[in-house]
Amino acid sequence: MRELLERLRVPLLFLLLVAVSLVALASDRRALPNERGQDHGWLSGLLLDAAAPFQKAFAFPVELVRDGWTRYAALLDVRGENEELRARLAALEEENLQFREALIASQRLQRIAEMRDLASPMRPAQVVGEDVSPWFRSVLLDRGRTSDVRSGMPVVTDRGVVGLVTATSPYASRVMLLLDAQSSIDGIVQRSRARGIVRGAGTDQLEFVFYVRGDDVQVGDEVITSGFGGVYPKGLRIAEVMEVMADEDQLLHRARLRPAVDFGRLEQVFVMLVRGASLELLYEGDGDLPGDDRAAVAE
Amino acid sequence: MRPVLSAWLLAWLLLVATGAFAPWLPHGFAPDPALLIVVALGLRVGGVASLAGAWAIGATADLLSGAPFGYHGLLYVIGWSLTRMAQGQVELRRTSALVPFTLVLSLGLSGLAALLLPAPDAWWRAMLPHAVVNAALVRWVGRGFAALLESDRGDMLRGPTRLHSGASLQ
Numbered sequence: 001m002r003e004l005l006e007r008l009r010v011p012l013l014f015l016l017l018v019a020v021s022l023v024a025l026a027s028d029r030r031a032l033p034n035e036r037g038q039d040h041g042w043l044s045g046l047l048l049d050a051a052a053p054f055q056k057a058f059a060f061p062v063e064l065v066r067d068g069w070t071r072y073a074a075l076l077d078v079r080g081e082n083e084e085l086r087a088r089l090a091a092l093e094e095e096n097l098q099f100r101e102a103l104i105a106s107q108r109l110q111r112i113a114e115m116r117d118l119a120s121p122m123r124p125a126q127v128v129g130e131d132v133s134p135w136f137r138s139v140l141l142d143r144g145r146t147s148d149v150r151s152g153m154p155v156v157t158d159r160g161v162v163g164l165v166t167a168t169s170p171y172a173s174r175v176m177l178l179l180d181a182q183s184s185i186d187g188i189v190q191r192s193r194a195r196g197i198v199r200g201a202g203t204d205q206l207e208f209v210f211y212v213r214g215d216d217v218q219v220g221d222e223v224i225t226s227g228f229g230g231v232y233p234k235g236l237r238i239a240e241v242m243e244v245m246a247d248e249d250q251l252l253h254r255a256r257l258r259p260a261v262d263f264g265r266l267e268q269v270f271v272m273l274v275r276g277a278s279l280e281l282l283y284e285g286d287g288d289l290p291g292d293d294r295a296a297v298a299e
Numbered sequence: 300m301r302p303v304l305s306a307w308l309l310a311w312l313l314l315v316a317t318g319a320f321a322p323w324l325p326h327g328f329a330p331d332p333a334l335l336i337v338v339a340l341g342l343r344v345g346g347v348a349s350l351a352g353a354w355a356i357g358a359t360a361d362l363l364s365g366a367p368f369g370y371h372g373l374l375y376v377i378g379w380s381l382t383r384m385a386q387g388q389v390e391l392r393r394t395s396a397l398v399p400f401t402l403v404l405s406l407g408l409s410g411l412a413a414l415l416l417p418a419p420d421a422w423w424r425a426m427l428p429h430a431v432v433n434a435a436l437v438r439w440v441g442r443g444f445a446a447l448l449e450s451d452r453g454d455m456l457r458g459p460t461r462l463h464s465g466a467s468l469q
Contacts, residue, residue, distance in 0.1 A: 130321040
């Protein structure tokens with residue numbers, strides 16, 4: 001009997017792990033906190049936290065080294081006096097760059113505010129990593145719970161909606177992009193007010209599914225968030241209609257959309273420090289958003 | 300236990316590094332380093348610790364990606380088991396066998412994933428380059444892992460040998 005158990009240890013563990021994985025998959029609660037009221041346990045939070053600075057460390061040196069090497073090579077033959085002058089120039093350029101970056105960030109915030117009269121506070125964050133698996137479209141941000149970022153908060157740029165925070169740790173958070181095959185938003189066509197669902201297709205485009213009933217959708221139309229669904233505030237830009245695939249026999253029509261945000265060049269994003277009504281209801285009592293934070297957000 | 304821990308650490312490091320470089324790669328062209336480590340682990344280490352290690356690597360991959368918990372764990376324990384079974388049939392350590400095996404394994408696991416979760420449109424378009432990149436890199440990742448195991452084994456051997464070989468510790 002003992003020998004049999006010894007021989008069956010691996011198959012039994014295999015079955016156990018498969019069962020555990022299937023149960024976990026079936027109860028997928030990516031945008032919900034766990035029973036302890038936190039998005040991640042301390043171990044998983046630690047791993048996620050550790051990943052963000054590592055990814056930052058891996059990514060930035062590539063450009064820094066390239067840039068640094070070019071400068072170093074160019075300066076090698078220059079005399080000391082020139083080196084000093086160039087160093088001062090480099091410092092001034094750096095300062096200028098920072099001013100320009102600040103200006104760009106300010107202009108981005110202004111454009112976001114213009115999209116809609118948004119009263120909610122925003123937290124700027126840097127994208128430090130992307131999903132390796134082609135099956136999912138998500139990014140890792142360098143801001144987490146210590147910056148008041150919580151699961152269920154919308155993420156935007158000056159161009160439009162980016163996605164939704166689905167997991168946080170103290171110093172990092174993960175955002176499911178609009179492009180993810182499991183993402184869907186209630187949207188309306190700005191011009192005709194035709195309403196439908198914007199779905200991620202897992203590719204670089206989105207799909208808009210809308211009822212016919214005389215609703216008018218044309219190529220070039222802007223699709224914005226409707227505010228229904230209680231996840232995203234109303235009036236945020238989502239995408240532009242590229243192609244309408246009308247089938248007269250179908251009640252539901254489809255359109256292909258080009259996202260307003262260029263996901264290939266996602267660097268800085270803004271986390272809206274509010275959760276929609278639906279998500280707030282889901283989180284209520286779970287302690288994900290502490291009372292103090294809740295009051296701060298309400299302000 | 301030590302090879303399994305090494306595999307997990309290496310997988311975590313490679314996942315983080317690949318995640319940092321993924322934005323510069325076309326969609327679908329980023330490899331799955333964790334799967335490659337699981338294959339390397341399955342080729343070299345058997346037993347329950349190794350299988351549990353494959354699942355732990357999957358759980359870590361879930362954490363670092365947008366996947367629901369359990370997704371990569373499920374795929375990797377299946378991948379590990381298939382690697383062990385295939386290793387019993389053919390000599391998988393040979394490149395001529397390992398590369399096509401990894402290609403088929405990557406595509407097969409993608410097919411399984413399509414049954415489990417809502418699949419992206421034309422998912423095979425992204426999965427095909429993903430599988431090809433995995434197959435192209437599996438040998439290198441395997442070598443890196445083998446080198447890590449060798450250095451681990453060297454460290455382990457050096458410790459006790461010194462103690463036993465000395466005539467006197469005083």
